[in-house]
Amino acid sequence: MDDLNEFRQSAYRLVTTPNLSYRQRLHQLALLAEEALPYPKLSPEAADALSTGLVSDLAEGHAPYRPRYLLPDYSVALREGSEYLELEPATGLEDALTNLQILYHNVPSITSYPVYLGDLDALLLPHIGDADDDALDAHLTRFWRFLDRTIPDAFSHANIGPVDNPIARSVLRVDAALAQVVPNLTLKYDPNVTSDELIGLAARSIARVNKPHIANHPMIAADFPEGYGVVSCYNTLPLGGGSHTLVRLDLKESAARASGGIDHYLEKDLPEHAALVFEIMEARIKFLVEESGFYDHHFLVKEGMLHPERFTAMFGIFGMAEAVRILLGGTSRYGHDPEANYLADRIIEVVDRLVDERPLPHCRQGRATLHAQSGIGDDVGVTAGARIATGEEPDVLDHVAAVAGHHSRFTSGISDIFALEGSARANPQAIVDVTRGAFKAGMREMTFNIEGCDLVRVTGYMVKLSDIEKWKREGSRLASTVLGAQSVENWGLLGRMPRVISHEHDPRPRR
């Protein structure tokens, strides 16, 4: 009876919170209801790891009834139509854009908004006919407004590239001109394929709006022969698939529980902690696949836009900076001291090997994929992913040198954010130079924050600084502004030089 009273009180508080929108209240209520169900069965050790914060499922809910991330292959529906949605094949640009809008509305996700909007140039190029640049810009401007106004989630992500084409150029022009939070945007960059003009145009956009993010296409494409998309906070996932779940290990907490020296930690404690992550992942995946029946029923699967065998599961780590500091006795700094950088590489090597050795049911290639998780809003005093501690980042060259060596291990994505002085705005070629050098050094993805932009990256998604002040007064149309505001307060974003903070999102019910 007490539980029920508490549930009622939480629900009442949600429906009466003034600065949550109708949709935000609805989503939070659903989460509250899901959390009233029992969690999939876990060992006492795993349940304890969840409740004490060593491991976190990012509040995905107790009874997963949709995968965390879905990357539908929209080209199937544009080419063949959709029986479930009663759509004919697209026969022109307006058709294609309208059908995409319809499809987005019907794609589930952990946030209830589609996280992947497609490789827009590949999707739209077959349909542009003889439209000139002005016509493309006009179409995409309307489309961009639709996305920002109906998908108020900065994790929604469009991809373009690597080949230069009129749609990719139009996307960059329109995106920079509108400076919207949504959609987030990635350019797939292949130095041997992408034209200088296209990467140059992207750099000019970055100088204005800190978008697009740039993906090392040759490296990521080699990991995903079936194709891939970059979604959410720079997760690289298989096209026509996605990720069942994302469960993360707090390396700071893990290191704090070390029961011996560094070698002992790497050989014993870390594998034990990782085993708890795998157990939780497995329980969640089994519920999703075997009990919720999502993959048996959903039209995206039935119509060939999603393939169950292309779903991975993401093993997230975060708090590397603090873990290294704890293990080295509090003096050595990751990103600055070779000893600390070496230990970080060793930790990643161990986790990568553990992921490689542990079979997981219903997963692509029978395994999870390693992911540097970008944090959530209420992470305080712990650094995102495998990033160097916020505010302590060395200059770009040293920064790249410290992290490039382990980037290729993070199959399902890693992001380090590079702050550049505002003079990059007048010299966007410098952004291209740094990106080329970084990819040559082995970086998987590059993200910039240029000092002085109103649109800034908070861990990976975009927030308008001017919106944050407004939210505190009036509430926000965009869920991520709320998260950004929290991060700004927890991390002191505004007081810092061109520096960014860390987290992915704030999934918890607001009690």
Next chain:
Amino acid sequence: MSTTRGLVASSLRSSLVDGPGNRHVVFLQGCNFDCVACHNPSTINVCDSCAVCVDQCPLDALALSAGRIVFDLEACDGCDLCLEVCPTDSSPMVREMTVEDITGEIRQHAAFLSGVTATGGEPTLQLDFLVDLFATIKADPDLKHLTTLVDTNGTLAIEGWERLAPVLDGAMVDLKAGTPWLHRQLTGHGDSAVRASIRWLHDHAKLAEVRLLVVEGVTDTEVELDAWAGFVGGLGEGVPLRLMAFRHQGTRPQARAWPEPSIDAIDRVEQRLADYGFTNVVR
């Protein structure tokens, strides 16, 4: 392998403000101008080992040995106190470096660069070193993709430009005033050599840009801008121009009497140049 030695005030592996792209910048010590507005006065003169700075260094990074200053780069934390106490607008931190020392540094991060910029000081005063440095870059398979730019006051004789030109991609030249008398006031020298250099560089397609330092009420008067634009316009169309706003940062006290120009002041100069028909103005 080149062993030509230069006097290097500093070698900076990344700069976004010394030409297009990310650039390695080599600051060469010594300048033949003594500009009132100099923002880098410690690069003007060569150290005479007077040793005033030695006792001031809080980290004992400076010592006097056999009548010469010895500088310990490892011990230095860059507080620049020695520059503040220097009576001769110089620096005890200047190092003698070989061309190979510099290219060795550049090689480590060449993949991140568009090019190399030599500045100073007045880099063309060390012409042998400069020619050798750029020639070495152009001849090295790992470095030859880098563009070579020089940031200059334009006083080098034409014979000098003829030597440098084969290994130079472009010169960014300051024309600090429109009229000769103001040029002399601001720099201590007339402008005829500068104008001759600009003409020659333009004729030989080596003029990367001409720069005007905007000091409000000094270099942006009607008379000055008329004369400045008249000369630059006479070169022909499409010369890239850059407006730089005077800043107090780094300057000596005599420059602080001038205010830093407002955005409006820079806007006015830009508009004025547009009225003259210039289309290639950046700021």
